[in-house]
Amino acid sequence: MAKFRYRMQNILDIKFKLEDQAKMEYAAANMKYQEELEKLQVLYDRRTGYEQEARTLRVHILKVRDIQDNQIAMKLIKEYIGEQLVQVKIAEDNLEMARDRLTEIMKDRKTHEKLKEKAFEQFLQDENARESKEIDELTSYRHGKKIDR
Numbered sequence: 001m002a003k004f005r006y007r008m009q010n011i012l013d014i015k016f017k018l019e020d021q022a023k024m025e026y027a028a029a030n031m032k033y034q035e036e037l038e039k040l041q042v043l044y045d046r047r048t049g050y051e052q053e054a055r056t057l058r059v060h061i062l063k064v065r066d067i068q069d070n071q072i073a074m075k076l077i078k079e080y081i082g083e084q085l086v087q088v089k090i091a092e093d094n095l096e097m098a099r100d101r102l103t104e105i106m107k108d109r110k111t112h113e114k115l116k117e118k119a120f121e122q123f124l125q126d127e128n129a130r131e132s133k134e135i136d137e138l139t140s141y142r143h144g145k146k147i148d149r
Helices: 009-059 064-148
Strands: none
16 A cells, blocks of 8 residues: 655744744733733732722821822832723734734644545545455456466
8 A cells, every 4th residue: 555645844834833833823812911901910919908008097186298109109010000001902903913823824724634634535536446456457467367278
């Protein structure tokens, strides 16, 4: 039996490499997105701490300077949260683009794998037809020899 050789195997190999690269890019984008979310959560936690501090400052003896410092810190943390929300959105967009690219590359690779499977099926059919033809020729040859005797 002949050996199956897919003539576009090198393209399929490249598709696998591209898919691996896209997976790594997606993982990196996902990691960056998670980091940005963690930074945002830290900022929210700091804001909550400042809010609690503000309530505490207003309950006890009023220290105007401490209250003003707390208000400034609250304004700053709100700005930082706004900036971080932008960074989270950018990271989310990058993640979505990486996901779309990965999906597209996976579809392309699967298409080439289907082509390879179809080529292999055709190869098996051709091989079976060739073997059948050889068997028929041998049978005809043997049958012809018997008749000659």
